[in-house]
Amino acid sequence: MKKVGLYFGTFNPIHIGHLVIANHMVEFSDLDEVWFVVTPQSPFKTKKTLLDNHQRFEMVYEATKDYQKLKPSNIEFKLPQPNYTINTLVHLGEKYPDGYDFSLIMGEDNLKGLHKWKNYEAILDLHHLYVYPRISEGVIEHQFKVHEKIHRVNAPIMEISSTFIRREHKKGKNIKPLLPPEVWKYMDEMNFYR
Numbered sequence: 344m345k346k347v348g349l350y351f352g353t354f355n356p357i358h359i360g361h362l363v364i365a366n367h368m369v370e371f372s373d374l375d376e377v378w379f380v381v382t383p384q385s386p387f388k389t390k391k392t393l394l395d396n397h398q399r400f401e402m403v404y405e406a407t408k409d410y411q412k413l414k415p416s417n418i419e420f421k422l423p424q425p426n427y428t429i430n431t432l433v434h435l436g437e438k439y440p441d442g443y444d445f446s447l448i449m450g451e452d453n454l455k456g457l458h459k460w461k462n463y464e465a466i467l468d469l470h471h472l473y474v475y476p477r478i479s480e481g482v483i484e485h486q487f488k489v490h491e492k493i494h495r496v497n498a499p500i501m502e503i504s505s506t507f508i509r510r511e512h513k514k515g516k517n518i519k520p521l522l523p524p525e526v527w528k529y530m531d532e533m534n535f536y537r
Contacts, residue, residue, distance in 0.1 A: 348374040348473055349416075349435075350448040351428065353382050354399050355392070356530055357406045358508055358521050360501030362413070364475050367498040368448055369412040372473055377448065378416040379403045380431065383424065392509055394535060396420055405525035429462040432470060446471040452479035454487055467492050476500050509536045 348368050354361065357379070365377040381403055383396045393399075396417070403415040419426055422434060428447070435445050447470055449457075454474050457463050466472075467490065475498040487493055503521055512518050513536055519527050530536065 344444050345442055346373060346375045346444045346446065348372075348377045348446050348448045349380050349431075350377050351380045351382055351431075353384075353393060353505070354379060354403050355394055355505050356399070356508060356522065356526055356535070357403050358503050358505060358526075359523060360503035360521075362406060362410075362523060363501055364498050365413050365448070366410065368473055368475070368496055371498070372494065372496050374446065374473065376412050376414060378414045379407060380416045380419060383420050383426070392536070398533070398535070402526045402529055405529055406523040408525070427461040429460075429466055432466065436469075446473055448473045448475070450475055450477040450479075451483070452477045452481070454493070455479065455481040455483050457487060458484055478502065512536045 348365075350361070350365055350368075352361065361379070365379065368374055369377050381396065381400045384390070384393050400415055400417050400420075407413040407415055418435065418438075419431055422430060432445060435443070439445075447466070449472060451474055454472070457472075460466065470492070472490075472493045474493060474495050476495075478500060508518050508521055512530075522530065
């Protein structure tokens, strides 16, 4: 059974913080692989700053191609929108009925709001959660502090955000060290976020 951690995000763009977290999860937990699940742009929400789905997927591909245990995934591109995590998990279970055990990777900030997710009880019944530390406001509900399927992984705290990268790049700041070299090259060539 291959244990796969699903790391959801818009990855707009993917940066070294994402890679550090994913690599830490795959090297210092019992996960065999981490799949970066690129969240598609919702047809109901158009954000000027959100690049096309395939361009963001291409950046994730570029960032992960040299890491054997890290994979890009466009699985949500084919699902109806707006999409919920539970639907993606059901779809993955149908697509990979044998040999895969899917878990979720999330920051502690998301764990604080998990009780608001659609069918969060079903997610926890069927899947494990791997949680990395984040500096954030709010309180984790007691049920999530002691839940047998929620695993805390003491990954480095990464305070880098894609929003910061886009904003400062637009101002002409050098954000190159915050990105994997292949992502910087692609982003620069395509003139993204200017």
